[in-house]
Amino acid sequence: MTSNWDQRLWDTIAAVPPGRVASYGQIAAMAGLARGARRTAAALRNAPDELALPWYRILRADGRIAFEPGSAAFERQCALLMAEGVELRAGRVDLGRYRWRGNDSPLLD
């Protein structure tokens, strides 16, 4: 068994509640990896569809989508986020409002 990180990261990602987002580094830190942002990305690549992970709730540290604007994945992620009530401005999310803090506190508006 080389990497149980994938499973751990998947678990952490699955814990992100709807309408909330998290950064790669944040997910990694919660899973126990201090600088595992890239490992989080790898875990998402490795993640089978059967898990139905909320991969679209994972953003870059800036709150921007990791994909290139215009790409299929980008648009898919945009749509999924908006469907959950996340406000997107030019492919960017306001982390100050939507970042998941590990608890399920409601958004203040």
Added chain:
DNA sequence: GTCTTGACTAAGC
């Protein structure tokens, strides 16, 4: 064993 790679991040210009 080394070298490259990456759905990243922070700092600097």
Added chain:
DNA sequence: GGCTTAGCCAAGA
């Protein structure tokens, strides 16, 4: 706001 550079660290080749 943008682009560049360096740092990071685990996985694969």
